[in-house]
Amino acid sequence: MSTDSIVSRVWSFCTTLRDDGVGYGDYLEQLTYLIFLKMADEYAKPPYARDVGIPEGWDWSSLTNRSGAALESHYVALLRTLGQQKGMLGQVFAKAQNKISDPAKLFRLIDMVNGTDWVVLGADVKGDIYEGLLERNAEDTKSGAGQYFTPRALIKAMVSCIRPAPGKTIADPACGTGGFFLAAHEFLTDPKNHALDKDQKAFLKNATFHGNEIVAGTRRLCLMNMLLHGIGEMTGKTSISPADALVSPPSQTSDYVLANPPFGKKSSMNFTNADGEQQTDSLTYSRQDFWATTSNKQLNFVQHIRTMLKTSGRAAVVVPDNVLFEGGAGETIRRKLLQTTDLHTILRLPTGIFYAQGVKANVIFFDNRPASPDPQTSKVWFYDYRTNVHHTLKQKPLTFAHLEDFIVCYKPENRFDREETWCDDNPEGRWRVYSREELLSRDKASLDVFWLRDSSVTDLDNLPEPDVLAEEIAENLRAALSSFEAVVEELEGTGDAPAQYR
DSSP, rough: OOHHHHHHHHHHHHHHTTTTTOHHHHHHHHHHHHHHHHHHHHHSSSSTOOOOOOTTSSSTTHHHHHHHHHHHHHHHHHHEEEEEETTHHHHHTTOOOOOOOOHHHHHHHHHHHHSSSSSSSSSHHHHHHHHHHHHHHHOGGGTTTGGOOOHHHHHHHHHHHOOOTTOOOEEETOOOHHHHHHHHHHHHHHHTTOOOOOOHHHHHHHSSSEEEOOOOHHHHHHHHHHHHHHHHHSSSSSEESSOOOTSSSSSEEEHHHHEOOOOSSSSSEEETTSSSEEEEOOOOOTTTTTTOOBHHHHHHHHHHHHHHHEEEEEEEEEEEEOOOOTTHHHHHHHHHHHHHHEEEEEEOSSSSSOOOSSSEEEEEEEEEOOOSSOOOOOOOEEEEEEEEEESSSSSOOOOOGGGGGHHEEEEEEOOOOOSSSOBBBBTTOOOEEEEEHHHTSSSSGGGOOOOOOOOHHOOOGGGGOOOHHHHHHHHHHHHHHHHHHHHHHHHHHHTOOOOOOO
């Protein structure tokens, strides 16, 4: 059976459960529990005969031998019991709950999972199946699952530029469903890029990847995604921490950081006030290794990622526009990045490519450097893939081919051999370089640089299709609202916001 047919068969059952109020995300979680248990059962039998760590009486056969109310009550108890275990097992089943109230439908789902030998399937097939399910889940914009799913075409392009090497560590402080890890794993195992020896394969499987994900359900999906792609062991230690990465300096540094930290202006925390009422307050992180103290979690992630890198480490990070132009802490951080790291490349992204709506984002590429009084950035190369670019999630989704010209310009094999495509004779060139001095002279050291003419303003004969244009207008309105809210929040911090916005 092909990968697409398995995905369709597995996913089609969700339409039945939707009538019972089981959403895409809940369905995917239940699948995760069941596929994990089925794989554990297969590994426990010959020819593998492994000790998979499942307590007696709480294994796969304990589900297949029951039906009706007895199945439902046992399933609930099983999830609770396995969530109390240590290591990978406990992480996968952490805070697990049964979301399928109809025992007959639970039985049918178990029977469907039981009909596939998951271990025998190749890692590519299993991984593609699960990735297909994750992407369908992300498409359900009402659930908000899309915020944990970075477009795979963008991830692949970022990895293609970084070109990770075997035997090196790769980290993501907000790893979501593990997209960056999987793309890096695919790059490293591609024979066109590397011929791995036995030790390198073992390192790739067990020691290359490290991440954080504070949302238990998303962390569960990430762990399962990695296992199905051949990363980690079912009985081994988990490489994904549930801790908030921003709370303290990293316990270890890494060779590469690839990340798309959660968008949003401020970090916050919930607390109970003196009257017993629930309130939310801005959360700041007082860390001596940070350049600036701020409640803007995007700026905090940029600072944290710099501390995660080894002296020669390299990072590629998706950031919203405000990171490039915001004053105060934002300006301090940009000046520090230009001084202490080699912030060599910025890719301007178009709207309409993220499942999270209203996003205007960029990718910043920077290399860490040893401490020095001399500035480490000499020039920054910009690729504008936003101006006059039109994408929508359904009508014209972003593909890897759309970013291939950027990769060619980036020159991953030798980025010191770059040439501008912009010049006086080609004012529409998307690839342009600015010196550090030019950027520092801009207001607030803004890196929000653009030079291309917006053809939609002057060329009415070449407008996008009406449905594409309508979706783009809606996306721009959402992005404008998001930027306005960010400005209000910044003014609130200074007490200058109008009274109606306080």
